[in-house]
Amino acid sequence: MPRSHIPRDGGPRQPESSPAPGGPGTDSTAAPAPASRASRPRRPAWAAEPALRRAAWLQAGAALLWLPQAWLLARALGTLVAGGTGVEAVAGEAGLILLLGLVRAVLDIYGGRLAFRSARDRLGRDRARAVAALAGLPPLDPGRPAAGAAAALVTEQAEAVLAYWHRFRPAKLRVVLVGPFILLAVGWVSWLAALLLLLTAPLIFLFMALIGWRAKAASEARLAEVADMHGLLLDRLRGLPTIRALGAVEAAALRLRSLSDTVRRRTMAVLRIAFLSSTVLELFSALGVAMVAVYVGFHLLGELHFGTWGGELGLEQGLFILLLAPAWFEPLRELATLWHDRASGEAALAALQKLGDASAAGSAAAAPADEATPAAPAGAAGQPPALEVRALRFAHPGGVGSVFDGFDLAVAPGERVALLGPSGSGKSTLLALIAGLLRPEAGEIRIDGLPMTPASAPALRHHIAWVGHRPHFRAVSLHANAAFGRPGTLADAALARLLPGVDPARRVGEGGVGLSGGEALRLALARAVADPDAGLILADEPTAHLDAGTADDVADALLAAAEGRTLLVATHDPRLAARLDRIVRIVP
Numbered sequence: 210m211p212r213s214h215i216p217r218d219g220g221p222r223q224p225e226s227s228p229a230p231g232g233p234g235t236d237s238t239a240a241p242a243p244a245s246r247a248s249r250p251r252r253p254a255w256a257a258e259p260a261l262r263r264a265a266w267l268q269a270g271a272a273l274l275w276l277p278q279a280w281l282l283a284r285a286l287g288t289l290v291a292g293g294t295g296v297e298a299v300a301g302e303a304g305l306i307l308l309l310g311l312v313r314a315v316l317d318i319y320g321g322r323l324a325f326r327s328a329r330d331r332l333g334r335d336r337a338r339a340v341a342a343l344a345g346l347p348p349l350d351p352g353r354p355a356a357g358a359a360a361a362l363v364t365e366q367a368e369a370v371l372a373y374w375h376r377f378r379p380a381k382l383r384v385v386l387v388g389p390f391i392l393l394a395v396g397w398v399s400w401l402a403a404l405l406l407l408l409t410a411p412l413i414f415l416f417m418a419l420i421g422w423r424a425k426a427a428s429e430a431r432l433a434e435v436a437d438m439h440g441l442l443l444d445r446l447r448g449l450p451t452i453r454a455l456g457a458v459e460a461a462a463l464r465l466r467s468l469s470d471t472v473r474r475r476t477m478a479v480l481r482i483a484f485l486s487s488t489v490l491e492l493f494s495a496l497g498v499a500m501v502a503v504y505v506g507f508h509l510l511g512e513l514h515f516g517t518w519g520g521e522l523g524l525e526q527g528l529f530i531l532l533l534a535p536a537w538f539e540p541l542r543e544l545a546t547l548w549h550d551r552a553s554g555e556a557a558l559a560a561l562q563k564l565g566d567a568s569a570a571g572s573a574a575a576a577p578a579d580e581a582t583p584a585a586p587a588g589a590a591g592q593p594p595a596l597e598v599r600a601l602r603f604a605h606p607g608g609v610g611s612v613f614d615g616f617d618l619a620v621a622p623g624e625r626v627a628l629l630g631p632s633g634s635g636k637s638t639l640l641a642l643i644a645g646l647l648r649p650e651a652g653e654i655r656i657d658g659l660p661m662t663p664a665s666a667p668a669l670r671h672h673i674a675w676v677g678h679r680p681h682f683r684a685v686s687l688h689a690n691a692a693f694g695r696p697g698t699l700a701d702a703a704l705a706r707l708l709p710g711v712d713p714a715r716r717v718g719e720g721g722v723g724l725s726g727g728e729a730l731r732l733a734l735a736r737a738v739a740d741p742d743a744g745l746i747l748a749d750e751p752t753a754h755l756d757a758g759t760a761d762d763v764a765d766a767l768l769a770a771a772e773g774r775t776l777l778v779a780t781h782d783p784r785l786a787a788r789l790d791r792i793v794r795i796v797p
């Protein structure tokens with residue numbers, strides 16, 4: 210086996226060195242493109258979603274049709290009461306009322322459906338953006354959002370945005386659009402009735418603003434509390450064996466119980482505010498309608514003679530005002546019942562956008578939309594790619610100094626290279642940089658001639674397989690874990706070769722429970738082999754924590770998996786390194 214020692218100077222650490230301009234230590238340049246995207250003024254989803262706007266206009270149009278309907282109804286009732294000329298006398302009005310009702314129903318239903326569909330689409334895109342940004346975060350980033358909190362936000366809490374968009378915003382437009390028309394129509398008949406309606410509105414808005422402000426704060430506090438609870442739950446579940454071993458099960462359960470109690474109290478606070486806002490509105494709207502009804506009633510009885518434009522109110526006009534008065538308060542009441550949707554929706558939306566922005570800004574690999582992706586990915590047609598690292602400089606954000614400063618490495622297609630070096634010298638960091646999971650401050654990484662950039666990383670990563678010493682597996686069969694959604698025949702062949710004699714249908718526990726260390730590594734290698742596009746295998750200490758015999762087995766499997774592929778292995782295992790084509794020493 211040819212073997213060459215090429216001591217490479219990974220560059221001395223520079224504890225005193227300040228981050229270079231453009232280095233990860235500076236906010237503006239750690240991930241320039243996503244950061245600039247994040248700093249762009251965000252248009253509200255409302256403005257960005259024409260379908261949502263259209264839907265709200267349709268629903269507002271439907272609400273406006275109540276005006277002619279009310280007028281026709283008042284006229285028909287007036288005719289019936291005054292003339293007694295039979296039902297035929299109001300047949301025209303009745304037909305028009307029915308027709309308008311039909312149009313109104315169609316507009317309302319269609320608008321409602323459109324609003325729901327577009328809100329769901331929009332939320333789907335926002336969720337996908339947050340998840341993509343999260344997925345783009347390097348696994349080595351200590352600032353990754355807590356998994357439980359992120360999962361709670363993306364799945365459960367984000368649902369609050371849906372109600373906010375498809376119900377609250379259309380209701381708000383109805384208030385803004387339909388209200389003035391009702392006021393004009395009532396004012397045209399009686400200025401006093403319009404004034405009564407108008408005077409009650411500011412009180413309603415004032416209370417809504419006060420309550421909404423409290424509701425938003427309460428919703429945000431609840432969201433934070435729910436996120437904490439999910440994070441804690443996930444953490445305790447992961448650490449269950451340790452908790453058991455330390456006899457701390459009771460303490461962990463108590464902590465969870467007290468957190469869930471806090472969440473319950475916060476939820477009740479949000480609900481209390483929601484009920485309070487509805488009650489306040491009901492009270493004011495009932496008072497407003499009652500005042501108008503009293504005025505109209507006394508006017509019709511001849512007790513009051515003012516408040517109109519000269520003449521007396523007739524039955525038709527009185528009825529018209531009485532039919533419109535509740536319609537003036539109706540959108541306001543609806544808005545109030547949805548007020549807590551707005552509060553929780555805005556809180557969830559802000560958290561979702563923050564998650565997407567923060568993750569995108571922190572992500573070295575997040576591809577900015579405006580950067581071109583490479584036309585042809587490396588390693589096409591099953592050829593192992595070449596790897597070139599030139600003048601690499603990198604320091605972990607918040608790290609003590611540079612891990613690499615002027616590091617070079619060239620790996621030929623199909624070559625199998627071991628990275629040897631003491632702990633902390635930067636082997637795992639180098640693999641992460643090559644995989645595009647971290648972004649170098651300076652220098653270049655090329656895979657089959659194509660530079661690894663935030664834009665090209667997702668495409669290039671299709672041609673890279675990563676095997677860590679603690680691979681993650683899902684609670685499905687060995688076969689499903691190896692296939693990972695790819696054609697099953699490749700996984701079958703890979704399993705037969707790397708885990709001979711083991712039933713591919715055997716079920717794996719969550720996180721790989723039920724597999725020995727060696728089996729887990731061989732399964733991870735089978736997963737790499739089952740990916741026909743993965744021409745470059747990056748293995749991070751595949752034989753760590755294994756006994757000598759198992760480590761040899763894994764090394765056999767690794768070499769088998771690397772046939773016809775380029776292999777880069779970070780290892781402390783000299784026996785494994787000796788079996789590869791070349792050793793590169795990383796000097797701290």
Ligand SMILES: Nc1ncnc2c1ncn2[C@@H]1O[C@H](COP(=O)(O)OP(=O)(O)OP(=O)(O)O)[C@@H](O)[C@H]1O
Pocket residue numbers: 349350351605606607608609612630631632633634635636637638639779
């Ligand atoms: N996310 C991080 N933030 C800050 N510093 C980090 C981070 N990850 C690693 N480092 C530091 O970078 C240096 C290189 O770490 P790395 O894990 O790449 O070394 P390694 O050679 O793979 O070590 P080992 O052989 O022990 O796995 C270490 O000093 C480590 O403390």
